[in-house]
Amino acid sequence: MTDTMMQMTGLPFSDVVPGAVTEVTKNGIVVAADKLLPLAMHLRDREGYDYLSMVTSVDWPQYFEVVYYLYRVGAWHSAAAAASQEPLVLKVRLPDKARPELPSVCSIWPGADLQEREVYDMMGIRFTDHPNLRRILLWEGFQGWPLRKDFKEPYYEEDAKPFKSRHPDGKHAWAEDRVPWKDNVTYPVGWDPDLWTQPEVQYRKIMQVDGGGNGHSSEFKTERVLVNMGPQHPSTHGVFRMVIAVDGENVVGLEPEIGYLHRCHEKIGERNTYIMNIPFTDRLDYIASMSNNFGYVLAVEKLAGIQVPERAEYIRVIMAELTRIISHFIAVGFLFNDLGAYFTPALYGLRERELILDLFEAAAGSRMMCNYMRFGGVFADLPEGWVERAKDLVWNRLPRVMEDFEKLLAGNEIFETRCRGLGVLTAEEAIAYSMAGPMLRASGVPYDLRKARPYSIYDRFDFDICTRPEGDVWARFRVRMDEIYQSIRILKQALDGLPAGPIMPPGKKQYQLRVPAGEAYGAVEGPKGELGFYIVSDGKPNPYRYHVRAPTFINLTSLEKMCIGHKIADSVVILGAIDIVLGEVDR
Amino acid sequence: MFGTGILKGLGVTLKEFIGTYIDDIRKIPSRYAGGRHELDQSQASAQTGLFTVQYPEERHKVAERFRYIPILIYDAETGEDRCTACGICAKVCPPQCIWIVRAKDEKGKPLTKPAEFYIDTTICMNCGFCAEFCPFDAIKMDHDYEIAAYQRMPGLIFDLQRLRVPTTYYARIRPTDWTAEEAAREAEKAAKAARAAGRPAPAAAAPAEDQPKR
Numbered sequence: 083m084t085d086t087m088m089q090m091t092g093l094p095f096s097d098v099v100p101g102a103v104t105e106v107t108k109n110g111i112v113v114a115a116d117k118l119l120p121l122a123m124h125l126r127d128r129e130g131y132d133y134l135s136m137v138t139s140v141d142w143p144q145y146f147e148v149v150y151y152l153y154r155v156g157a158w159h160s161a162a163a164a165a166s167q168e169p170l171v172l173k174v175r176l177p178d179k180a181r182p183e184l185p186s187v188c189s190i191w192p193g194a195d196l197q198e199r200e201v202y203d204m205m206g207i208r209f210t211d212h213p214n215l216r217r218i219l220l221w222e223g224f225q226g227w228p229l230r231k232d233f234k235e236p237y238y239e240e241d242a243k244p245f246k247s248r249h250p251d252g253k254h255a256w257a258e259d260r261v262p263w264k265d266n267v268t269y270p271v272g273w274d275p276d277l278w279t280q281p282e283v284q285y286r287k288i289m290q291v292d293g294g295g296n297g298h299s300s301e302f303k304t305e306r307v308l309v310n311m312g313p314q315h316p317s318t319h320g321v322f323r324m325v326i327a328v329d330g331e332n333v334v335g336l337e338p339e340i341g342y343l344h345r346c347h348e349k350i351g352e353r354n355t356y357i358m359n360i361p362f363t364d365r366l367d368y369i370a371s372m373s374n375n376f377g378y379v380l381a382v383e384k385l386a387g388i389q390v391p392e393r394a395e396y397i398r399v400i401m402a403e404l405t406r407i408i409s410h411f412i413a414v415g416f417l418f419n420d421l422g423a424y425f426t427p428a429l430y431g432l433r434e435r436e437l438i439l440d441l442f443e444a445a446a447g448s449r450m451m452c453n454y455m456r457f458g459g460v461f462a463d464l465p466e467g468w469v470e471r472a473k474d475l476v477w478n479r480l481p482r483v484m485e486d487f488e489k490l491l492a493g494n495e496i497f498e499t500r501c502r503g504l505g506v507l508t509a510e511e512a513i514a515y516s517m518a519g520p521m522l523r524a525s526g527v528p529y530d531l532r533k534a535r536p537y538s539i540y541d542r543f544d545f546d547i548c549t550r551p552e553g554d555v556w557a558r559f560r561v562r563m564d565e566i567y568q569s570i571r572i573l574k575q576a577l578d579g580l581p582a583g584p585i586m587p588p589g590k591k592q593y594q595l596r597v598p599a600g601e602a603y604g605a606v607e608g609p610k611g612e613l614g615f616y617i618v619s620d621g622k623p624n625p626y627r628y629h630v631r632a633p634t635f636i637n638l639t640s641l642e643k644m645c646i647g648h649k650i651a652d653s654v655v656i657l658g659a660i661d662i663v664l665g666e667v668d669r
Numbered sequence: 670m671f672g673t674g675i676l677k678g679l680g681v682t683l684k685e686f687i688g689t690y691i692d693d694i695r696k697i698p699s700r701y702a703g704g705r706h707e708l709d710q711s712q713a714s715a716q717t718g719l720f721t722v723q724y725p726e727e728r729h730k731v732a733e734r735f736r737y738i739p740i741l742i743y744d745a746e747t748g749e750d751r752c753t754a755c756g757i758c759a760k761v762c763p764p765q766c767i768w769i770v771r772a773k774d775e776k777g778k779p780l781t782k783p784a785e786f787y788i789d790t791t792i793c794m795n796c797g798f799c800a801e802f803c804p805f806d807a808i809k810m811d812h813d814y815e816i817a818a819y820q821r822m823p824g825l826i827f828d829l830q831r832l833r834v835p836t837t838y839y840a841r842i843r844p845t846d847w848t849a850e851e852a853a854r855e856a857e858k859a860a861k862a863a864r865a866a867g868r869p870a871p872a873a874a875a876p877a878e879d880q881p882k883r
Binding site for chain 2: 239243244245247248249250251252253254256257354355357358359360361362426430433436440443444445446447448451453461462465466486489490491492493494495496497498591593
């Protein structure tokens, strides 16, 4: 547990919301559950903490802890806010472990919606007054709260890897022979599988649309119906389902249903040792595995206090920016897929991706699941000729390809008519809904972690934050295109400035990392937004809590808001412009 | 004028369409005359046409660092396994897909070699940690990615026999790593010899007792 510094006097905010803050720890301020809402209101309205970046929870032996990360985003570049870009961390401790309950902050930061549902789903903490508190990643009717420490998943072997059955007397056994429905699956008392039916989700009630009946149109008689888009719809970027209430063709309500790819990444992460998590992070956003590696190693390095050599920092930045280019090519290409330009732009994007993946394969040994970064550096130095190939790509090819992309896509009238004014989020809404990355910047909020809180060596490079004021699908496309140019700019500087030297800190390569007790949050500006890793250590070889702030998951919060009032065909495009990757959404 | 954007875009696709054929005939004439072969990786700024290859007739040459299922290396001359059954690979394996039974002599004393070694390729995630942290250069990552099988057992549970490859195979698929490792080994041998010449007694008495204790 963290060592706490009790301050008898001068607890913060005691003058405005007396009794709200009960304790100040070095990892955040502890807030009384019943005073959370007044304090949150004060923080948003008076202190400028308008952006709720992350909500998560930790299962401590004595209490549950709900953790909130707050940023000042709306005015981050003003002098006052720029001075404190460090997040404000609120913690609410819930000692009643049998019935953990606290007020929802959805009314203050609507971006908490899906995140609080995830906390409820995984940890069983109830948020009172939440508009739609039900399971999100798991199915209705699932028994148990997976991220509680006493939960044992099917195929459970031991609390932590490495398992003792593997060496020195490791006879191979199939996991499903060992456990499946045996002693680690608990059934509720009196449960009969023949009598059980899955609880039905009342989508109409959630979306507050009246059942059936006629719509409002004066010309036509329309009917309100619920439409299931997915879970295998070809345009939905993976196994994703949205339940849409339509009035004629207009969307009047929308509910994203996710979790089809859920594998409890975070529970696996708590069983794993620190280093084992690196290849697992590859599988989050599988389009951008280098960025995922980057965020995770940053968090662990912060916690363990590891210094990274200069050359490794440069290599990381190069890889992260190449990843951003890949991801944006795919985002832009598949956005056109959703619009009906079937696969021509997508394949042109994929083709350029191929060249970058060749570079990844040469350096890391794998094209998609790179597993390239390590604590303190990178897996291996760049092979011979790599830098020349990368330079050739960055100087000679990518700018030319971008020219073609502009000609092919940007001026297209059909595209413009379809996308202008579609799915608009104003700057205030984007901040309130905790949008991140290109989604936030396309709404005119020039917030980029690489500038706001520079990590690694991003403060050395000369680049601009790309932003557009429109806040529609077209702006999101434009921001992504512009970011490719900026990435090329960073790449040129990084490839030119790449110093010689070691790629790992001195000493033998360690596979058992000892991490001191404490907690850290490492975040990178991933291609899709702020990708953060929240790690709590209790000094053991395995993280005590491992949470991923998945940008696309949180960006889905505003999907309903963006779609309402548009045609059902446009909802596909709006979804495509979020650029979700289900590996990351479902974790 | 309305439509110019679309015409411009169609111009790009037309250019790509024609370019594909020109590029293909110029770069890979074997497609149109003679046999097919292993293609080198695409060259960044040069290639404009098709990136696809006619697998399985053609295939891309994989990068030297390409990693797939692990292999266990034995000395091509002596036939002896490099593996000492120390279990580091099993400990570092993220999906825990490595099973090792350490060999024992008649009295039950553990020996420094594996009696059985399994890799469950159905759960191996090809991360390469085992190869990275093996202190004896005994486990390495393979280049052979065509391991489809009809049954999981025994097709996809690789045992010691299936995993073993000679050093010559390893030297062929990863020449750079092989040269570097051999150079390091030679340097270590030379250093050891130099130490042994200086202080002969203790170094000679303990031959390769580097088995980590559990």
